[in-house]
Amino acid sequence: MxxxxxxxxxxxxxxxxxxxxxxxxxxxxxxxxxxxxxxxxxxxxxxxxxxxxxxxxxxxxxxxxxxxxxxxxxxxxxxxxxxxxxxxxxxxxxxxxxxxxxxxxxxxxxxxxxxxxxxxxxxxEEFLDVLDREAASLDAAASDVAAVRSAIPGGDGSPRRRFDDLRRAWSDLRDLEARIDGIARRRQETIRGHRSDLPGVPADLSEYLYADLPTPYPVLATLATVGERVAERRQRVERALASTA
Structure with missing residues (x-):
């Protein structure tokens, strides 16, 4: 996690x-x-x-x-x-x-x-319900992030790899980028939902709850880091594909 x-x-x-x-x-x-x-x-x-x-x-x-x-x-x-x-x-x-x-x-x-x-x-009581939903959203995001990390293909994109293997790795990495985008959209929907769930909740619950953390948007920041890793791996595979063409 x-x-x-x-x-x-x-x-x-x-x-x-x-x-x-x-x-x-x-x-x-x-x-x-x-x-x-x-x-x-x-x-x-x-x-x-x-x-x-x-x-x-x-x-x-x-x-x-x-x-x-x-x-x-x-x-x-x-x-x-x-x-x-x-x-x-x-x-x-x-x-x-x-x-x-x-x-x-x-x-x-x-x-x-x-x-x-x-x-x-x-x-x-209503705020406690919001906090419970926030915790559930964090737990789900953590599981999703762990699944994405475990699915990142190995290998360094070496030109010595077979073209079909490189192509398959590229496709898998594109799928992972789409998964990351989907996780981010769901998280953003949750954040927006907090703003309408309860009038008494601060306008931005994340900034309220996570003011003392390095970032008020820990899930999105984590996804950005994982996304950069996936994009870097994809770009290396693309270079390898170009060299084998």
Whole structure:
């Protein structure tokens, strides 16, 4: 298997661990918020709930959020943002403002928080599906590349070889070039498909996942290297054919 594709598979596996942890944290956050008591506030002259209970209710939501969503192992390295920034990124500015500056955790606010948490969790689930498809695409490409490499004909294109053998080697090499083109087209279709699978996925998933690798397109780079090897071998065979004509 190509070292480039191996590194890409490792990157996908690492990302999957992180996204799964975020999904689980959001599920835990939702469960804990569901257990929190809500506060009903009168809009009239009197306050039905005790003011201290009102103040504490939103504080508990913020604490639960920090203890779950912001406590995944990779959080500081990956995000490193504040509570306010994180709430806004996950739940939107309006709900973040309600949790940071609101009067109390009313039933309406709690329902909105839980709905936002479920939506964020679902986005992670969908992203995990995309990552699984990406890993499957990498595995398939690795197998295809290995098959092409093993099928590259031996020999150095020496003029001493029989014309029929050279002709057969040339035909085999042309077939391999066509196979490489086909593998590349399928890979490009997969890359384009990621962009439409999930609106929340970065515009270019490869650049997002493989930013720390030598190339953001490890399969295409590997195919280019193998293709150069096949083309070089074909050109040598062509020279040998020309010398025997």
């Amino acid at each position: 190509s070292e480039r594709i191996d590194a890409a598979l490792d990157a996908v596996a690492d990302e999957r661990v992180s996204i799964a942890a975020e999904r689980d944290a959001l599920m835990a956050f939702d469960r804990r918020v569901a257990d929190l008591s809500t506060v009903t506030v009168s809009v009239g002259p009197s306050l039905v709930a005790d003011q201290r209970q009102s103040d504490r209710s939103l504080e508990r939501v913020r604490e639960v959020y920090a203890e779950t969503v912001m406590s995944v192992p990779h959080y500081e390295e990956e995000y490193g943002d504040t509570l306010a920034e994180s709430l806004a990124a996950e739940f939107g500015d309006d709900l973040a403002a309600a949790l940071l500056n609101g009067a109390a955790l009313t039933p309406t606010v709690r329902n909105a928080v839980r709905a936002a948490a479920v939506s964020a969790r679902d986005e992670r």
